[in-house]
Amino acid sequence: MEQREIVCLDCGGPVQRAAFLLEDRGWRLHHAKSPAEAERLVRARQASVALASFGHRFTQCCSVDALEDLFAKTAPSAWVALVERELLDDPRLPYLIANYFRDYLTTPLSAEHLGHSVGHAFGMAAMDIAASPRSADADMENLPHAMLARSPVMRDVVRNLKKCARSGAPVTITGESGTGKELAALAIHRQSSQSDGPFIAVNCGALPANLIQSELFGSTRGAFTGADRDKIGRIEAARGGTLFLDEIGDLSLGLQVNLLRFLQEGVIEKVGAHQPIAVDTRVIAATHRDLEDAVEQGEFRQDLYYRLNVLRAQLPALRDRGDDVLALANAYLVHFARMNRSRVTGFSQQAINLINSYHWPGNIRELVNRVQRAVVMSDRRLLTPIDLGLDRRSALRAPRTLEQARGEAEKDALSRCLYHSGHNIAETARNLGVSRLTVYRLIEKHGINEGARQIQ
C-alpha cells in the first residue's frame, strides 16, 4: 500500500505520542517547527493531511496570524488539531479550529480515535482536491493581471492580440464595458518590443473637459491659471512604451485633431508652448461605442478613425465565452479566498447553474465584484446564489434571442449527456442521436472542457 504522508506542526503540544502512534499505523511523518516550514513541507510533499499540536504556550511558538495564513494557504489539505482540553477555553483556538480544521482531538490521546480522525481527514481532503477549484488554476496565480482565455472564442482573441503585439501600429479594442479591454491592451504591451517602456492608461471619458488637453499633451508654466510649473502630459510620459486611451469615443472634436497630428507626425505640442516635441509612443485605443456610428453622426473624425483602426481586437461579452464563465468565477474565488484567508472553497451546484445562465450585463467586472463580495461576506464553504446576489429570476430576466436560446438548449443537452456518460463520446453520440464527429464539433463550438462537470 502507498505510504501516506502527514505533516506535523509542533505548536508546543503533545506531539511525540501522536507521532509514535501514526508511524505505527504506517504514516510517514514530516515534522515542522514553524508555520513557514509546515507550508513548505505540505507543498513539497503534497501532503493532503496535516496535524497541528497545540500546547499552553502555542502563541509563543507561532502567532495566530501566521497560523491563519498557513491554514488558508494550504487548503484544501485537511488539518486535524491535537489540543490539551483546557486550551479550548482560549477563544482563539476554537476560532481557528472551527474555521480551518477538519477535526480535533483532545488529550489524553486515544490511538484508535487518532487513526480514525486522520484517516477520515485524508479521505475528505482527497474528495475536496478532486472537486475544488483551488487546485485547478495554476495559470491564474497572477490575478488580477492574468488573462483567462480557454474558450475557442477567447483563444482566437489571444492569437489576435499576439499578432497586434508584433506590429507597432495603433490598435483599437472594442467590447462591452468590463470585458477586459484594458487587460487586453496590457497584454499587447507586455508582448511588444516596447514592453520595457511604461504602460500608461487614460480614461478619456473620466477626465474633465478643461483638463484633458493638458493631461494628454502637457503644459508649460503659466499656460493657464494655476499652471505654476511645466507639466509632462501622459503621451510624453508613455514615451518608449504604450499609451492606452480608454473611451476614445468621448474625446472632443478639438482634441481629436491634436491626437491625429500626433499619430501622423509623431509630435505633440504642450499647452502654452509652440515648439513641437517628437514622442515615440504606441497608442492603443478602446471604446464600447460604435465608432463607425459616431463617425456617421459627425461626432468622431473619420481620418482619426482610420488612423486608430489599423489593427482591431474585439472582446466578446462574458455570456458568449462558454466554459470561461465558470473558470473565471473559480479563479477569482480562489484569488479572493486566499487574499481574505477565507474558508470558502467553491460554489454550490445551484450557484454554478446560475453563473452559467446569468446574462452578466456588467461582464467580468460584475463577476469579479459579485465573487469578491460573496467570499468576504459568506460564512459558508460553498457560495450559494444568495451569496452572489443572484436568483433564478436574474437568470430568467436575461434577454435572449431565439438563436441564443437554441444554442443554450443544445449546450445543455450536450453537457447533461456528457456528464451522465462520464464523458464517453460514443455513448453521448448514441444518446443524442448524432455522430461522434458531431459530438466533437459541438464540444468545440460550445467551449466545453473535456471532463468538465457542468449541468445546467
Ligand SMILES: Nc1ncnc2c1ncn2[C@@H]1O[C@H](COP(=O)(O)OP(=O)(O)OP(=O)(O)O)[C@@H](O)[C@H]1O
Ligand atoms: N480574461 C480575463 N481574465 C481574468 N480577468 C479578467 C479578464 N478580462 C477582464 N478581467 C478583469 O475584469 C475587470 C475588468 O477588466 P477591464 O478593466 O480590463 O475591462 P474594460 O473592458 O477595460 O472595462 P471598461 O470598458 O469599463 O473600461 C478587471 O478586474 C480585469 O482584471
